[in-house]
Amino acid sequence: MKKYNIIAMAYAGLAVVGLSACKDKAAQQAATMQAQNRMTPLAVSVMNLAKQDVVLESTWFGHLRGVEEASIKPEVTGKLLQQVYWDGSVCKKGEVLFEIDPETYDAALQQAEAAVAVAKASEEQAAAADDQAAKDVERYEKLVGSGSISEKNYTDALHARRRSQAALAVAKAMVQQSEAQLTNARINRERCTIRAPFTGVASKANVSVGELITPGGVTLTTMSSIDPIRVDFVVPGKQMLSEILSPSYSPDKGMVTPVTEFSVVLEDGTTYEHKGRVVAVDSYVNSSTGTVNFIGHLPNPQLKLRSGSAVRVVAPTGVVKGAILVPSRALVSSMNHRFIYVVGKDGTPYGIDVVPGQEVVLKMPNGDGKEVEMPMQIITGRIKPLDDMLKELGFEEPTQVQVIVEGGQMAALYAQANMGLRAAGVKEGFGTVNTRPFIYTKPSTTTPSITAKK
Numbered sequence: 001m002k003k004y005n006i007i008a009m010a011y012a013g014l015a016v017v018g019l020s021a022c023k024d025k026a027a028q029q030a031a032t033m034q035a036q037n038r039m040t041p042l043a044v045s046v047m048n049l050a051k052q053d054v055v056l057e058s059t060w061f062g063h064l065r066g067v068e069e070a071s072i073k074p075e076v077t078g079k080l081l082q083q084v085y086w087d088g089s090v091c092k093k094g095e096v097l098f099e100i101d102p103e104t105y106d107a108a109l110q111q112a113e114a115a116v117a118v119a120k121a122s123e124e125q126a127a128a129a130d131d132q133a134a135k136d137v138e139r140y141e142k143l144v145g146s147g148s149i150s151e152k153n154y155t156d157a158l159h160a161r162r163r164s165q166a167a168l169a170v171a172k173a174m175v176q177q178s179e180a181q182l183t184n185a186r187i188n189r190e191r192c193t194i195r196a197p198f199t200g201v202a203s204k205a206n207v208s209v210g211e212l213i214t215p216g217g218v219t220l221t222t223m224s225s226i227d228p229i230r231v232d233f234v235v236p237g238k239q240m241l242s243e244i245l246s247p248s249y250s251p252d253k254g255m256v257t258p259v260t261e262f263s264v265v266l267e268d269g270t271t272y273e274h275k276g277r278v279v280a281v282d283s284y285v286n287s288s289t290g291t292v293n294f295i296g297h298l299p300n301p302q303l304k305l306r307s308g309s310a311v312r313v314v315a316p317t318g319v320v321k322g323a324i325l326v327p328s329r330a331l332v333s334s335m336n337h338r339f340i341y342v343v344g345k346d347g348t349p350y351g352i353d354v355v356p357g358q359e360v361v362l363k364m365p366n367g368d369g370k371e372v373e374m375p376m377q378i379i380t381g382r383i384k385p386l387d388d389m390l391k392e393l394g395f396e397e398p399t400q401v402q403v404i405v406e407g408g409q410m411a412a413l414y415a416q417a418n419m420g421l422r423a424a425g426v427k428e429g430f431g432t433v434n435t436r437p438f439i440y441t442k443p444s445t446t447t448p449s450i451t452a453k454k
Contacts, residue, residue, distance in 0.1 A: 039431035042414055044407030045438035046343060047367070049398040050325040054360055054378060056318040059265075060294075062233025064309045066224030067297065068198050075191045076100060077214045080207055087204035090303060091196040091223070098205075098220055100213065102192040109189050112182040119171070119178040126171035130164035137161045200225035201306070224307040231264065231276055231296040233313045237285035262315035264298060274299040276313075320357070324386055324398050325376040327438065328359055332408040340379065341411040343402040345394050347432040348418050349411040352389055353382040367437025374440045405438040 078100040085097050136157045144154040196202065200223045207213060207220055264272040276298035285292055296313070298305070331354075332339045338356050341349045357378030364374045381389050387398065395401050404411045414431035421430055 039414065039417065039429070042349075042407060042410055042431065042433045044343075044349075044404045044411055044433045044435055045367070046402040046435045047327060047330075047364075047405050047438040049342075049401045049403055050362075050364065050376065051322060051398045052325070054320045054323040054325070054362070055316050056320060056358055057314050057360070058235075058239065058317045060233045060235055060313045060315075062231050062294075062311050062313045064298075064305055064311060065230050065232060065307045066200060066226060067228060067230045068200065068223075068225040069307070070197055070223050071219045072097060072194060072197075072202075072221045072223060073215070073219055074098075074100065074194065074213045074217065075215050076105065076188050078102070078104065078192060078212070080209050080211050080213055082209055083205050083207075085196075085202050087202075089202060090226075091200065091202045093196055093199045095196045096193055097196055097202060098194040098207075100192040100194070102189055105185065105189040105192055109182070109185040112178065112185040115178040116175070116182050119175040123168070123171035123175050126164070126168040130161070130168045133157070133161040133164035194220065196223060198223070198225050199227075201303075226303055226305060226307065227300040228297040229300045229305050229307070231262075231298050231311065231313060233294050233296070233311075234286075234289070234291040235259075235294055237290045237292055239317075259294075259315045259317065262296060262313050265312040265314060267310055271314075272298070272305070272311075274301075320378060323357070323378045324380070325360075325362070325378055326403050327364075327405050327440070328375040328377045330403050330405045330408060331356060331377060331379075332412055334412065337382070339408075339412065341404040341408050341415060342390075342393070343404065343433055343435060346430070348430045349404060349415045349433055350393060351412060351415045352386070354379040354386065355382050364440075367439040372440055372442075402435060404433070407433075 081099040081101050083098055085091050085095065091097065137154075137160075140149060140154040140157045143149045144151060203222045203224075205221050206218055213220070260278055262276050262278065264276060266272055276296040278294055278296045280295040282293040294313075326340055330340055332341065332351075337353055339351045340354055341351050344350050357380065359375055359377050361373050362376050363371045364376065366372045366374075380386055383389070390398055390401055393401075411433060414433070418430045
């Protein structure tokens with residue numbers, strides 16, 4: 001821009017500031033400058049305002065873990081004979097992971113089986129003795145009345161029967177005890193074979209073949225179920241409260257939270273192909289962090305996801321009807337206010353004081369004729385409704401209005417100068433803009449090295 005054009009804008013700005021004190025003088029100065037020079041048209045990139053219903057989304061940080069997780073530890077002492085599974089492989093429920101030397105437990109099992117056989121033989125012997133004692137009592141009872149035997153003989157038979165019954169009871173108890181010992185021996189023998197408690201991924205083993213392992217010692221490996229996989233994330237308590245108070249929340253219909261479905265953004269920035277669902281919400285707000293813990297389940301049929309990964313959880317939390325949107329980079333800051341600059345029907349820029357709302361990423365028509373995902377800002381008018389302010393500029397619909405996306409700072413100077421000229425009563429010579437379509441390019445996340453070879 002030429003020097004005299006900037007001088008013209010400065011004079012115009014002074015005309016606005018001192019209008020009440022020296023209106024005539026400012027008008028004369030502005031008119032003189034306008035007559036001598038005209039501001040060079042400003043080249044800017046523009047895009048039409050958008051108006052549509054917008055689904056608001058919230059993003060929270062979370063991490064993945066297994067729905068079921070277990071530390072696999074030995075329950076018997078022995079030498080590790082072999083590791084059956086491959087480190088990091090998927091193991092089905094019941095599949096063998098490790099084998100412990102069973103020699104000692106085989107011997108204990110055989111001893112327990114023998115003890116059961118002895119106890120059962122003793123039980124049979126006691127049962128036979130009891131049966132004989134019962135028959136003696138029955139026979140003596142018939143004879144004692146006829147005087148064939150003495151009362152003492154009959155009494156001795158009764159006592160013998162009681163002793164045989166007691167001996168039989170002891171024999172039966174010994175059988176039960178030996179059978180319990182046999183069951184315990186079988187359990188210990190089975191524990192020599194360590195199996196997967198559920199279907200999931202088994203991590204690398206922490207022991208080597210030949211190593212002596214004991215109950216309560218080192219963890220052999222860990223397992224995590226991964227289909228579905230669990231997502232733990234936290235939501236600010238204030239946001240949780242606002243969601244619960246929303247009309248969409250119906251706990252009487254079995255809803256644990258208004259947020260029932262969510263998407264997951266992985267560490268590489270891609271959105272996971274399957275959607276998750278919320279299955280549980282903590283009943284309290286953490287007093288230290290002010291957050292509420294959420295638990296979700298996420299399908300993982302191809303087993304792409306692994307426990308421990310960090311993710312971003314994205315879920316819809318509301319709808320703004322008829323939202324007016326501009327590209328985020330169209331906002332211009334000045335004196336703690338945010339402005340957009342639009343192209344009037346006379347080709348000059350006009351500034352509008354706005355209040356930014358939530359930023360959303362939407363598919364929008366680009367200046368090159370394609371649709372691209374673009375950061376868009378929901379805006380409302382600070383002084384009055386935005387629709388009314390645009391109608392004052394002669395636009396019936398917001399979508400008819402071109403907003404300046406690139407070149408907004410210089411457009412602000414032009415708008416200020418034009419305001420001064422209009423206040424001074426000047427009818428022509430205003431600063432105008434030459435427009436070209438705004439073409440959005442995604443910001444680069446890396447900076448090319450200046451020493452890289454071409």
